[in-house]
Amino acid sequence: MNRRNVFGLGIAITMLGFAWGASAEEAPIKIGMSMPQTGALAGGGKASLLGIEIWRDDVNAKGGLLGRKVQLVVYDDKSSPAETPAIYAKLLDVDKVDLVFAPYGTVPTAPVLPLVKQRGLLLMGNFSFQVNSKVHHDMWFNNAPWGPADSWATGFLTLGKKAGGKTMALLSADQEFAQNLATTARAVAKKLDLPIVFDQAYPPSTAEFSSIIRGLNAAKPDIIFVASYPPDSAAILRAVNEIGVGDNVKIFGGAMVGLQFAAVMESMGSLLNGVVNYNTWLPEPSMHFDGTKEFFEKYTKRAVEAKVDPLGYYIAPYGYAMGQMIEQAVQATKSLDHKALAKYLRENEHKTIVGTIAYAEDGEWKESATLEAQFRGIKDKNIDQFRSSGKQVILFPEKLKTGDLVTPFEAARK
C-alpha cells in the first residue's frame, strides 16, 4: 500500500466515522399541531404556543425524550375550523409527526377530533369545552381545568345565590362555545331554583351593547351571567359602566372571555372593578406549584420578543403543563405508542406547574379548577398591578379560595 492509498483510506475511515456519528444521532420526536396565529383566537393561540415552546426548550435542555430531541411542527389555522382537518391530515401523512396536540379553542378542535378517533390516535386537547361529549374518543385528554361541564355556571351562580340572588339574566354570544355554557347555566339555574328573567343570545357582529343592557335592566335580575367572546366582552363592560345595571344586582360576569388578557385588562382598567369572572391561573398564594415561578420568569422575558400577552396567566402555563404530561407519560411508558400513553394518562395523576391533574372517563379533568375571581382595586393604565396578588381575588372553588365576594355589584365597582 503506497502513501497515497494510506491517505485515501484515512479519509474514507474519517468520512465513515462522521456518517456513523450522524446516524447515531436519532431523529427528533415530532409533535404536530395547528395553532391560531391570526383571527379571533390568535391572542390565546400565540400565548399557548409560547408556553409549549418553553416546555420544548426545557425538555431538550434535559436531553429530550427517550434520548431524542423534541421538535414542534406548527401551522397557523387562522382560527378557522375549515382549516384544521387538512392541517392535521398533512401533519400525520406528510410530516409524519409522532404525537399531536389540539389547537387552542373549541371551534378549531371540533373537526379534528373525529379524524384522530378514526385513526386511533391520542389527542391532547387545548382549552376546548365539551368537544368530546358526543364523539366519545377514549384517547382524548383536555388540557383545561374546566372539569364537569357545569362547573363554570355552578361556581358563579352558587356565589350569586349565597349573596341573596333570587333571579338571573343570561346574556351569551350566539356561538358554539358560549351557547354550550349558556345551556349548562340554564340547567344549573333550574337546579338552584333561580328563575331566568332575561335570556338573550347576541350575534358575533353586534357593534354596540347599550340597547341590550337597557333591555336587560328592564328585567331587573339579581344575578347577571355573561358568556361573551373577546371582541364583545370589553364593549359589554363599557356599556354596563355607562348605562348601569341597578342596585339590585348582586354579581355580574361569569364567563367573559377576553378579560383574562393583559391588553384588555389594561385598557379596561377601573371598569373591571367588581366583575366576577372565570380564570384559569392567577398570581394568588393558592396557585403556586413546583416550577410555576420559574415558568413565569421565562415567559415574561420571551413574551416581549414574541409580541404575546405579557402576563400570560390564562393559557400559557397550560401549554407548558400539556408538555409536562406528555413528558411524564413518555418517560414512564418508555414509548411513543398512543395506546400506552393514553392508558398512562388515564390511570395516573400528573404533577404540573398548574397543579396535580387527574382525568375522568370523558377526558376532562376529574375535578374542576375553574376559578371565579373578583377584580378589586384596579386602577387605569397599569399592567403591572395585575402581577400582584389581591387584584383578582379567588372566590371559587373552595380549595383555592383567597377571599369572599364583595356585593352588591354597584358597591363592588367603587
Added chain:
Amino acid sequence: MFSLDLLRDAVVLGLLLGCFYAAVSVGLSISFGLLDVPQVAHPAFLVLASYGVYLCNDWYDIDPLLAGLLISPLFFVIGLITYRLYYETFERRGSDAAVRGIAFFFGVAFIIEVLIILQFGVDQRSVSAAYIGKAWRLGDLRIPMRQLVAFAVALALTISLATYLSKTFMGRAIRAVAQDEEGLRLMGANPVRVKQFAFGIATAVLGIAGALLIIVAPVDPTLDRVYIGRTFCVVVMAGLGSITGTLAAALILGVAESIVLTMFGASWAPAISFALLLGVLAVRPQGLLGR
C-alpha cells in the same frame, strides 16, 4: 316585554348608533356610490385609521378626534395612491375592471389586516378620552357620552361632505364624473384626476371615521369583517352616491337595530340590515334618495 320608556330609549340610542353608521359609511358612498369603484377594502382602511388614532393617543396623549383629523391628510394621500394603482392596473384596461377590482381590493384588505397584526399583534386596542366611559343623564335615561360625540361628529361630517359636493367646483366635478365621465372629458376636464381626488377624499374621511370607531368600541385587526356588510348595506339602501341618503339610511338602520336589540332579541339584529335593504329596494330600486 313592551314599555314606552324602553321604546323611547331604544329610539334615542338607535339615532346615535345610526349617525355612527353614517360616519363609517359615508366614504364608501363616494368611492363605491359615486365613482363605481368596488372598494371592499373600505372597512380595512377604517380599521387602519383607528390604529393610527390609537398610536397618536397612546404615544402622545392626543385626543382621538384630533388624532383623526391629523391623520386625515395622510389617508388622503393613501387614497390617491390606491386609486392610481387600481386605475393603472385594472380600470383603464377593460370592461371587466369591476370584477377584477374586487379581487384587487380584497387583496388590499388582506394586506392591511396582516400588516396590523404584524405591527400590533392580535389584541384589542382602545383609546382614552374624557368622554369615554361616562354617561349623560336625562331623567332616567343614560346616554353614553362616546355615542353623543360620535353622533355630533358624524352629523357634522355628513353635512360638510354634502355641502362640499353640491356647492364647490370640485364637488360638482365629482358628481359630474359619476353621471357622465365622457361629458366631463369633452368639457376639458380630466375625469381620472377628478376620480383620483374624490377617492382621496373618500379615504381621508376614514381618518375621522376611524377615530369614531375606536371611540365607540375597542378595535382589533379583524374588525373590518364586521363592518363590510353594514357599510355596503347603508350605501346601497341610501341610493348610490347620495350623501344625505347615506345619513337617512344609517339612521333607519340604527333605530331598527336598536329597537330589535332592546325589545325583540339580539339574535334578530343581523337580519335587520338586509331585510331593510330588500324592503327598500323592492319599493325603490334606486334606493332611498338615489336618482
